[in-house]
Amino acid sequence: MLYLPVGVVFVEAVVDDGAATLSFFRAVLTDPFYVGVLADVFAEPLAVRTHLESLGGWLGAISVSVSLESPLPGVSLPVPWLALEIPPIRKGLFGFTAYQAALSTVASVALGLPAAYVLANYEFRGRRTLRSLTILPFVLPGIMVAVGFYAMFGRTGTLNQGLGILGLGPIPFIEWNPLAIVIVAHAFYNAPLVARVTVAAWESVDARSVETARSLGASPRRAFRDVVVPQLLPAVLTGALLTFIFTFMTFPIVLALGGLQLATVEVWIYDRVRRLAYSEAATLAVLETLLSLALTYAYLRYESAQSGLARAATAPSRTPLFPDLRTALSPRRLAIVGYGLVALVVFVGPLASLVVGSVTDGSGFTLAHYAFLLERQLEGASYQTLPWIAIRNSLLFGVATLAVAVPMGVVVSVVTVRAGRGGTIVDTLAMLPLAVSGVVFGLGLLQGLVFGVSLPGGWRFQVTGGVAIVAAHAVAAYPFVTRNVSPLLSTLDPALVESARALGASRYRALRDVELPLVASGIVAGAAFAFAISIGEFSSTVLLASGSQTYTMPVAVERYLGRRSGPAIAMGTVLLVVTAASFVVVDRVGGRFEQ
Amino acid sequence: MTELRLEDVSKVYGADGTGTSALEDVDITVRDGEFFTLVGPSGCGKTTTLRTIAGFEAPTDGAIRFDGRGVAGVPPERRDVGVVFQSYALFPHMTVAENVGYGLRFREPPDGKTVDDRVTELLELVDLEGMGDRDPDQLSGGQRQRVALARALAPAPDLLLLDEPMSALDAQLRESLRRQVTRIQSELGITTVYVTHDQAEALAISDRLAVMHDGRVEQVGRPQEIYREPATRFVAEFVGDNNVFEGDARGRNGEYPQVAIDGETFSLAAIPDGTDRVTFCVRPGALSQAADHNRLPVTVETSEFLGETVRVNGRWNGRRIVLQLPDVPESDELTVGFAPDDAHVIDRD
Numbered sequence: 001m002l003y004l005p006v007g008v009v010f011v012e013a014v015v016d017d018g019a020a021t022l023s024f025f026r027a028v029l030t031d032p033f034y035v036g037v038l039a040d041v042f043a044e045p046l047a048v049r050t051h052l053e054s055l056g057g058w059l060g061a062i063s064v065s066v067s068l069e070s071p072l073p074g075v076s077l078p079v080p081w082l083a084l085e086i087p088p089i090r091k092g093l094f095g096f097t098a099y100q101a102a103l104s105t106v107a108s109v110a111l112g113l114p115a116a117y118v119l120a121n122y123e124f125r126g127r128r129t130l131r132s133l134t135i136l137p138f139v140l141p142g143i144m145v146a147v148g149f150y151a152m153f154g155r156t157g158t159l160n161q162g163l164g165i166l167g168l169g170p171i172p173f174i175e176w177n178p179l180a181i182v183i184v185a186h187a188f189y190n191a192p193l194v195a196r197v198t199v200a201a202w203e204s205v206d207a208r209s210v211e212t213a214r215s216l217g218a219s220p221r222r223a224f225r226d227v228v229v230p231q232l233l234p235a236v237l238t239g240a241l242l243t244f245i246f247t248f249m250t251f252p253i254v255l256a257l258g259g260l261q262l263a264t265v266e267v268w269i270y271d272r273v274r275r276l277a278y279s280e281a282a283t284l285a286v287l288e289t290l291l292s293l294a295l296t297y298a299y300l301r302y303e304s305a306q307s308g309l310a311r312a313a314t315a316p317s318r319t320p321l322f323p324d325l326r327t328a329l330s331p332r333r334l335a336i337v338g339y340g341l342v343a344l345v346v347f348v349g350p351l352a353s354l355v356v357g358s359v360t361d362g363s364g365f366t367l368a369h370y371a372f373l374l375e376r377q378l379e380g381a382s383y384q385t386l387p388w389i390a391i392r393n394s395l396l397f398g399v400a401t402l403a404v405a406v407p408m409g410v411v412v413s414v415v416t417v418r419a420g421r422g423g424t425i426v427d428t429l430a431m432l433p434l435a436v437s438g439v440v441f442g443l444g445l446l447q448g449l450v451f452g453v454s455l456p457g458g459w460r461f462q463v464t465g466g467v468a469i470v471a472a473h474a475v476a477a478y479p480f481v482t483r484n485v486s487p488l489l490s491t492l493d494p495a496l497v498e499s500a501r502a503l504g505a506s507r508y509r510a511l512r513d514v515e516l517p518l519v520a521s522g523i524v525a526g527a528a529f530a531f532a533i534s535i536g537e538f539s540s541t542v543l544l545a546s547g548s549q550t551y552t553m554p555v556a557v558e559r560y561l562g563r564r565s566g567p568a569i570a571m572g573t574v575l576l577v578v579t580a581a582s583f584v585v586v587d588r589v590g591g592r593f594e595q
Numbered sequence: 596m597t598e599l600r601l602e603d604v605s606k607v608y609g610a611d612g613t614g615t616s617a618l619e620d621v622d623i624t625v626r627d628g629e630f631f632t633l634v635g636p637s638g639c640g641k642t643t644t645l646r647t648i649a650g651f652e653a654p655t656d657g658a659i660r661f662d663g664r665g666v667a668g669v670p671p672e673r674r675d676v677g678v679v680f681q682s683y684a685l686f687p688h689m690t691v692a693e694n695v696g697y698g699l700r701f702r703e704p705p706d707g708k709t710v711d712d713r714v715t716e717l718l719e720l721v722d723l724e725g726m727g728d729r730d731p732d733q734l735s736g737g738q739r740q741r742v743a744l745a746r747a748l749a750p751a752p753d754l755l756l757l758d759e760p761m762s763a764l765d766a767q768l769r770e771s772l773r774r775q776v777t778r779i780q781s782e783l784g785i786t787t788v789y790v791t792h793d794q795a796e797a798l799a800i801s802d803r804l805a806v807m808h809d810g811r812v813e814q815v816g817r818p819q820e821i822y823r824e825p826a827t828r829f830v831a832e833f834v835g836d837n838n839v840f841e842g843d844a845r846g847r848n849g850e851y852p853q854v855a856i857d858g859e860t861f862s863l864a865a866i867p868d869g870t871d872r873v874t875f876c877v878r879p880g881a882l883s884q885a886a887d888h889n890r891l892p893v894t895v896e897t898s899e900f901l902g903e904t905v906r907v908n909g910r911w912n913g914r915r916i917v918l919q920l921p922d923v924p925e926s927d928e929l930t931v932g933f934a935p936d937d938a939h940v941i942d943r944d
Contacts, residue, residue, distance in 0.1 A: 498671065
């Protein structure tokens with residue numbers, strides 16, 4: 001299910017008129033449009049001297065200057081501006097993709113680490129809730145978040161409305177610096193991830209080891225540097241590496257906020273497919289997949305090298321965040337409050353703006369956007385994008401994805417946990433979907449299954465777009481089931497099953513009576529994720545649904561966004577409501593199931 | 596009830612018998628109603644032995660018989676054994692009563708009792724009346740251990756297998772539970788195999804025990820035999836404190852055969868005919884300052900006050916010597932001796 005579509009893409013990239021060829025790769029690798037300055041290197045790999053000379057010339061042209069600038073157009077607020085004059089370098093498509101991924105990683109780490117610090121070291125109401133909420137952005141539909149940022153930073157967005165009250169603006173944030181908005185949107189996604197892995201590492205630092213360092217003469221600061229930091233660093237790097245991988249493969253956010261002007265490799269592949277340039281798309285897809293696989297491999301190697309981290313014997317204690325007014329006004333607490341405000345703007349802002357934007361226009365409260373959706377549903381022609389069909393498809397695909405992904409994820413879990421050494425290989429292979437982007441996978445499914453594959457004997461294997469979409473969603477979703485079930489399964493004391501067996505239960509009965517009830521919470525959580533992933537999946541769906549009636553809510557959002565932002569924002573809000581509702585429903589069902 | 600026989604049981608891990616050997620020709624008979632202990636250091640094969648009896652692992656070679664009938668190929672659920680693990684392995688999603696009653700889903704309660712009656716009876720047996728509705732995580736370690744015991748006993752198994760059930764408990768609790776386990780065992784008269792690494796516990800609790808080492812049984816016997824007449828050097832050193840000496844036979848001097856060590860000769864009660872190299876052991880309690888025979892000067896290194904006695908570690912000719920004295924010695928040098936009858940000659944390696 002996974003390897004066939006990816007294989008089809010590979011074949012497409014190296015076969016021209018039935019003969020194997022590498023000409024597509026040569027064309028891409030030597031085109032400065034794709035690989036920037038490296039094109040010369042790929043074209044003439046042996047001319048090392050020339051390449052070194054041009055590198056030296058470039059390094060010599062770097063200069064640093066400080067000046068006063070007013071960064072906000074229309075606002076005369078001079079700030080000292082440290083300018084690093086770097087001579088322009090042609091990054092090319094791949095270079096730009098890596099560049100924005102690197103900037104996004106820096107932003108995510110910068111935004112995530114303070115959150116980790118607060119969550120790991122302070123006690124306050126809602127800390128646990130907040131800690132578990134860090135998983136949420138990960139399953140929020142990307143296109144919805146993009147529309148949320150649009151609703152916040154757009155010309156008529158909530159930020160400009162707020163500035164308007166102060167008599168400022170409007171400031172065209174998105175048009176002015178779309179890259180910055182894209183990077184903030186990426187941080188919205190990935191900073192919680194960085195925070196999450198870092199908090200986990202922080203909480204597993206044995207408080208006794210810090211106390212030991214103190215008793216041996218280290219100051220608190222020194223003990224932090226010598227004992228805590230080395231244990232946090234692997235987690236921070238893990239988070240950063242994952243962030244880089246995810247943002248390297250970013251798609252809906254860039255598509256919605258930047259468009260072709262900011263094209264990353266994914267967006268360009270999508271554009272090539274829309275223009276029916278399949279060979280070029282496949283070649284780019286293969287190169288991108290190879291790069292992301294290499295990164296994922298590096299990540300897995302790194303993760304396994306770090307897995308020797310000890311569990312905490314004694315968890316570090318947390319101090320109350322605001323015990324009294326005096327402490328609340330200390331510089332450190334004020335800094336935390338300041339960070340909290342920034343986090344509020346970045347994380348709550350877009351979602352709140354989405355809801356607010358759906359019921360307002362430039363002048364005040366309105367239901368016009370929803371009225372448009374209703375009207376479109378009632379009077380729209382069949383070739384137009386109808387809201388109810390999108391909702392119905394999303395729910396249908398979601399349920400079908402559950403039916404496929406949950407058993408698949410549980411089976412993979414059982415195999416990996418029970419198989420010992422062979423299990424790690426299965427585990428790695430099973431986690432590969434995380435490293436293959438949705439667009440690449442969708443492209444493979446489109447060419448492989450929807451267009452049909454010839455089988456020996458004159459048969460043809462062909463599926464409809466709907467089936468292909470469910471397949472794509474299931475492949476994207478089952479790792480989340482596995483990730484939720486495996487930890488529970490692996491910490492299960494084998495003696496539990498053996499006790500049941502000794503008491504007379506068959507292997508199957510022991511599975512039913514003991515193992516499944518004990519991992520039920522993981523299965524339910526995995527199912528919730530699988531459903532949310534399916535509801536929000538955009539990358540492969542948008543390719544597979546093109547020109548058919550199988551569009552889903554995220555696809556509908558994108559189609560509306562192309563024409564008018566109001567209905568798109570309203571549709572995004574519907575998507576938000578359905579996603580939230582599905583989480584609540586699964587949560588309730590799960591609560592009963594756990595009984 | 597049931598007699599358990601292990602006949603030349605071997606267990607080799609890895610493909611086609613080339614891997615590491617966990618058990619080698621283990622040959623044990625546990626008599627009907629006996630409390631039998633497998634004791635040895637970690638990795639000696641005692642737990643593997645227990646797991647082959649329970650059916651969780653199949654022996655590579657040899658046979659296991661319950662009352663004469665072989666159980667090869669019989670899955671654990673059809674062996675009628677009750678197992679208590681070190682971790683207790685209570686089902687966390689079931690109440691105490693559900694845990695105890697779990698085995699009764701598959702086997703009828705004995706004597707035509709109802710399931711509820713049987714569960715109540717078992718909870719009384721382990722002094723946990725009225726705790727049936729609790730969840731396992733509301734119990735203390737000792738209580739969990741007793742629930743695990745009640746659960747294993749509820750279906751009235753033929754054999755009770757206990758795998759280090761006390762090792763997670765503190766010393767005092769361990770002793771009181773130990774008494775409770777032996778009381779219940781003798782009340783029910785159930786054939787029991789108990790695994791422990793604690794040799795003192797093994798001596799205190801067992802009718803008979805097997806000392807295991809490197810996958811082999813070193814010696815089987817009653818606690819007194821094992822303690823007083825260790826068959827091998829390993830048993831002599833593993834069970835209790837001991838002083839083991841090795842020397843050359845030097846014929847007789849009057850009444851006693853002589854053994855020479857580093858030029859000193861010692862008189863023993865008897866050594867087997869035809870032995871040149873003699874290994875013998877003397878318990879610390881048998882070395883006394885008042886003894887007339889076999890005197891050796893000992894340099895005291897450390898003294899441990901144990902209450903009734905003092906354990907003194909010292910050296911004689913560079914060899915480690917352990918003494919058990921009534922009080923802390925006043926001088927660093929003292930001379931002790933032992934009676935020829937107090938030396939036990941070890942006749943196997």
